[in-house]
Amino acid sequence: xxxxxxxxxxxxxxxxxxxxxxxxxxxxxxxxxxxxxxxxxxxxxxxxxxxxxxxxxxxxxxxxxxxxxxxxxxxxxxxxxxxxxxxxxxxxxxxxxxxxxxxxxxxxxxxxxxxxxxxxxxxxxxxxxxxxxxxxxxxxxxxxxxxxxxxxxxxxxxxxxxxxxxxxxxxxxxxxxxxxxxxxxxxxxxxxxxxxxxxxxxxxxxxxxxxxxxxxxxxxxxxxxxxxxxxxxxxxxxxxx
Amino acid sequence: xxxxxxxxxxxxxxxxxxxxxxxxxxxxxxxxxxxxxxxxxxxxxxxxxxxxxxxxxxxxxxxxxxxxxxxxxxxxxxxxxxxxxxxxxxxxxxxxxxxxxxxxxxxxxxxxxxxxxxxxxxxxxxxxxxxxxxxxxxxxxxxxxxxxxxxxxxxxxxxxxxxxxxxxxxxxxxxxxxxxxxxxxxxxxxxxxxxxxxxxxxxxxxxxxxxxxxxxxx
Numbered sequence: 039x040x041x042x043x044x045x046x047x048x049x050x051x052x053x054x055x056x057x058x059x060x061x062x063x064x065x066x067x068x069x070x071x072x073x074x075x076x077x078x079x080x081x082x083x084x085x086x087x088x089x090x091x092x093x094x095x096x097x098x099x100x101x102x103x104x105x106x107x108x109x110x111x112x113x114x115x116x117x118x119x120x121x122x123x124x125x126x127x128x129x130x131x132x133x134x135x136x137x138x139x140x141x142x143x144x145x146x147x148x149x150x151x152x153x154x155x156x157x158x159x160x161x162x163x164x165x166x167x168x169x170x171x172x173x174x175x176x177x178x179x180x181x182x183x184x185x186x187x188x189x190x191x192x193x194x195x196x197x198x199x200x201x202x203x204x205x206x207x208x209x210x211x212x213x214x215x216x217x218x219x220x221x222x223x224x225x226x227x228x229x230x231x232x233x234x235x236x237x238x239x240x241x242x243x244x245x246x247x248x249x250x251x252x253x254x255x256x257x258x259x260x261x262x263x264x265x266x267x268x269x270x271x272x273x274x275x276x277x278x279x
Numbered sequence: 280x281x282x283x284x285x286x287x288x289x290x291x292x293x294x295x296x297x298x299x300x301x302x303x304x305x306x307x308x309x310x311x312x313x314x315x316x317x318x319x320x321x322x323x324x325x326x327x328x329x330x331x332x333x334x335x336x337x338x339x340x341x342x343x344x345x346x347x348x349x350x351x352x353x354x355x356x357x358x359x360x361x362x363x364x365x366x367x368x369x370x371x372x373x374x375x376x377x378x379x380x381x382x383x384x385x386x387x388x389x390x391x392x393x394x395x396x397x398x399x400x401x402x403x404x405x406x407x408x409x410x411x412x413x414x415x416x417x418x419x420x421x422x423x424x425x426x427x428x429x430x431x432x433x434x435x436x437x438x439x440x441x442x443x444x445x446x447x448x449x450x451x452x453x454x455x456x457x458x459x460x461x462x463x464x465x466x467x468x469x470x471x472x473x474x475x476x477x478x479x480x481x482x483x484x485x486x487x488x489x490x491x492x493x494x495x496x497x
Contacts, residue, residue: 141480169453180443196494197429200487201443204425211450212352 050267052126056154056262057065061180067226077241086240093240095153100228101248103171105255107209109139110174113181114206117142117266118152130270133185134262138255141153141180158222166215167223170208284371287362291379294352304345308388311337312395331408331459334392335425335452338412342419345384345463349376349427350492358421363496377424385416401471407467408459415455416472421480422447425487431495445465451476 046202079097086093116132119125150168151161162168184201216225228234232239295301304389315333362372389412393405423444428441451473458469 047373169449173449176442176446180446183439183442194432197432197491200429200491204447204487208446265465 050130050270053127054264054267056071057264061264064253064260068253068257071246071253075243075246075250079247083243084239085279089157092153092156095149097243097247099146099149099153100244102142102149104215104248106139106142106146106174106253107212108211108252109135109142109255109259110157110178110202113139113202114209117202119193120199121203123249126195129199129265130266131259132166133198134266135193136178136181136185138258138262139167139177140182143171143175143178147175154236159259163222165221165223165270166219167212167221170215173208174212177208181205280368280370283343283367286376287367287371288375288378291375291391292382295379297425300345300348304384305387305391306340307344308391309340309395310401311340316399326396328400328460330396332456334396334412334461335456336409338388338392339419339448339452342384342416342423343444345380346420346427346444347430349380349424350431351427354431354495357475359492359496362494369461369492370485372486373424373492377420378461381420382423383415385420386413390415398443408463408468410470411455411458411473414470414477418473418477418480419448419485420450421452421477424493425484428488428491428495462477 075097080094083097085091099187113132113135116128118133120128120132143250150171154163155161181198181202184194188197215221216223227236228241228244236244293467312333315329315337336413352490359372360489363369391407391411392412396405396408426444426447430443433439454472454476456470458467
């Protein structure tokens with residue numbers, strides 16, 4: 039039943055029509071939410087009692103970390119669906135996400151190290167969370183290089199899917215690294231079983247910022263997918279002519 | 280089935296033994312170990328305690344070098360296609376390939392490494408180094424096998440293979456080096472972790488390799 043519903047959107051032309059309003063909505067929502075969220079985070083939210091003003095880096099660092107993890111999870115599921123159902127559209131979507139994921143990963147690493155200097159006294163430590171996040175960056179790089187290596191053939195689709203599935207081992211390691219090992223990085227304070235431990239005044243701008251960055255991610259991903267479909271159309275037209 | 284497995288394993292081992300591709304990785308291990316004392320200057324290797332990381336780095340890269348050849352020759356001359364036409368199960372081929380790769384690029388390194396460590400730094404208690412290398416090189420071979428199978432389709436595969444494989448090798452390296460540095464401790468958490476990764480990898484990675492090889496061959 040579900041598969042029938044997915045089948046309807048497997049046609050790229052229909053898919054382009056379906057995603058067009060979503061793209062527009064995501065853009066407007068991203069601009070709106072990021073504006074409100076940045077105002078709230080930078081001006082109205084209270085400074086931390088220990089870290090004072092530097093805590094405001096959190097409102098960029100944490101949402102982009104979440105989104106870069108989400109991007110990898112999406113690549114993983116699209117690759118899995120491609121291997122199971124063999125729709126070319128799935129791998130087309132999965133192949134467009136890494137370039138966005140890597141930019142959010144870079145933002146996370148850079149803001150994290152800038153935040154680490156005033157609070158930990160160092161830009162970088164080789165502890166579990168930071169190292170596993172760096173590994174995520176290199177896995178994204180590998181995926182991008184793999185996609186470029188197969189630019190002119192479809193052989194790369196299946197290898198891209200398998201590599202991204204092998205790379206998904208890293209995601210639970212990143213999530214649970216702060217619980218499994220003793221690290222300098224603080225443990226999770228929002229997604230916990232016993233509710234968030236962060237105060238509401240900081241939680242609200244954090245949620246607004248993360249929704250804004252999520253919509254920004256959706257906008258970028260949909261734009262990339264759209265351009266990839268058009269590119270594929272042009273290539274096949276050239277091939278025919 | 281077991282007879283076929285033995286026959287394929289014998290063929291792989293003989294090919295490895297006669298050609299230079301397996302000896303090349305052991306020689307590369309020795310050569311790259313030579314670079315570390317030279318690049319660190321006048322024999323202060325014992326103080327810096329770099330011999331264990333040096334051995335691990337050399338083992339990693341010699342494993343990577345041989346990885347490229349794992350399925351390439353058999354794929355190019357059609358042996359893999361011949362196997363699949365004759366209905367030989369892929370699992371036999373993959374397991375035989377992994378074993379022959381490890382026997383030539385893992386086990387000799389694990390045996391040579393304690394001797395090298397003794398020569399370079401004069402440390403005689405190297406049982407943990409042998410044990411972690413023994414487990415670690417097997418894990419490296421297992422992780423490398425699906426990626427080596429994936430790379431069969433690409434033309435410029437050498438650098439690509441290295442780049443894609445290295446991030447997946449990192450946990451093994453981290454636990455391996457930590458496990459080798461602990462000398463006399465009754466509870467060796469790193470060795471248990473390596474054993475856990477190995478026992479998971481023995482199950483998962485051959486299955487992945489089989490799936491990938493099927494799609495690549497057809």
